[in-house]
Amino acid sequence: MDMREPLESGDVRGDAGGDESSVLVAVRVRPLNSTERSQGDQGVLYCPGQGTILVNNGAQDRAFTFDAVFEAGCSQHEVFEQCGVKRLIDLATDGFSCTVFGFGQTGSGKTYTITGPQSLFSDGLRERSFYGLMQRSFVYLLDRVQAKEGDFVLSASYLEIYNEQVRDLLNPGLTDSLTVRWTKNTGFYVENLSNVEFESLDSVMALLEGGIGSRQTSSHSQNQQSSRSHSIFTVYIESEAAHPDGRGGYLERHGKLCMVDLAGSERVKETGSSGELMEEAGNINRSLLTLGNCISALVDPRKREGHIPYRDSKLTKLLADSLGGSGVTLMIACISPATVNLQETMNTLRYASRAKRIKNRPVAKRD
């Protein structure tokens, strides 16, 4: 089993464009860190190609297959180019609701993948090669919008769900939890959430950076810097274009792209949490458990049209549109190759496999 040889590029199987399934699942393996290497850990994962990942659990290999698998040597550029997010952005500019979310245990590379390494922000490092999916998506989106005909209005919101409380990361002075409401026309939405218009890369980067600065973190025995909250950065893309049937009139489109960085999915017992942190971990796991229950219900043909328990957590309320509605969703499961993380890696891969079985069909929202 050789973890050192990176794939030439992300190993991508399938094409979201021609596939009725609008849930894409990609897996990214982070490199072994220096501690793991110094302990002689060889890693338990092997990526033979064809979107397959093999997990060696000591006795035998267990195989999983996804739309894309990114080996530990893959760059941020390769992940962006080949994970399918460009297609989601194209759809969002055409009026679809699209969602990307990163999940996995703490320390598996979710933040690195979605927003780039911590040092990109804390040390003032502005090295573009480290940009995560978010920054690369902004660049691509702004290029797309400039190249397209019609008037576009772009705006963004950024929220955090921490302990089942919703905070506005673009208005951190507002300490009260915001309320999640539902109407027949809009579905679930967050009342009074800031929505800030932007026109340039600099201005949307400033929103992201400001929001990251106000994200709630608390010390945690597994990872001091680990964020214990879920965050959702949403770009709203409103456009008006001449009606394609050529008979005159305008077509309004309301697309959106949500980028979700989920809190660590590890089990509470492994973190040594207690007291307030235990309650926090319980709430994090409740959201993730509910997300898992929603996914299970969505892949069960008997329940598909019936009850999906979105209302059981704030996270699932806000992701309802992406999971079961008209949206196209890309899930990026981040995993550690280390032997010590084998159990959590298996949990993440099982979770991701279940998600792969969700089928929904995108329909652009138009007025």
Ligand code: ADP
């Ligand atoms: P999470 O958000 O899942 O808790 P992080 O993104 O903070 O995890 O990653 C944990 C550590 O591993 C960080 O030091 C990060 O820089 C490093 N890391 C994660 N993924 C990669 C990668 N693909 N390449 C290099 N370093 C990585």
